[in-house]
Amino acid sequence: MIVIEMMNGHTIKLELDPANAPITCANFEKLVSEGFYDGLTFHRIIRGFMIQGGDPLGNGRGGSKEHIVGEFRSNGYSNP
Structure with missing residues (x-):
């Protein structure tokens, strides 16, 4: 679980899915x-x-200097 603290004091909680998008998750982290x-x-x-x-x-x-390939079907990845 990743918690993003906003400038207004609110938070956004998000969950990554490294089983289905390991490159994307590692890049984000x-x-x-x-x-x-x-x-x-x-x-x-x-x-x-x-x-x-x-x-x-x-x-x-x-964006960042990092460039990754999207992990989705049209790029050859098979995700549920």
């Missing part, structure tokens, strides 16, 4: 440990489903 997300905005939150954020440019086109 690495960026968290490096402080990459500190002070950045999560611009899309769908309770019980997903969050999107982590763009240091704030325009939807920024």
Whole structure:
């Protein structure tokens, strides 16, 4: 369980699924440990489903220096 502390004192709790997305989870945990997300905005939150954020440019086109392949069917991964 990862707990994100927001500037307003609220928290977001999220659970990763390393059994089905090990590369994605490891990359996220690495960026968290490096402080990459500190002070950045999560611009899309769908309770019980997903969050999107982590763009240091704030325009939807920024990101970290890390580039990983999405772990989904169209990229050859078989997830439930």
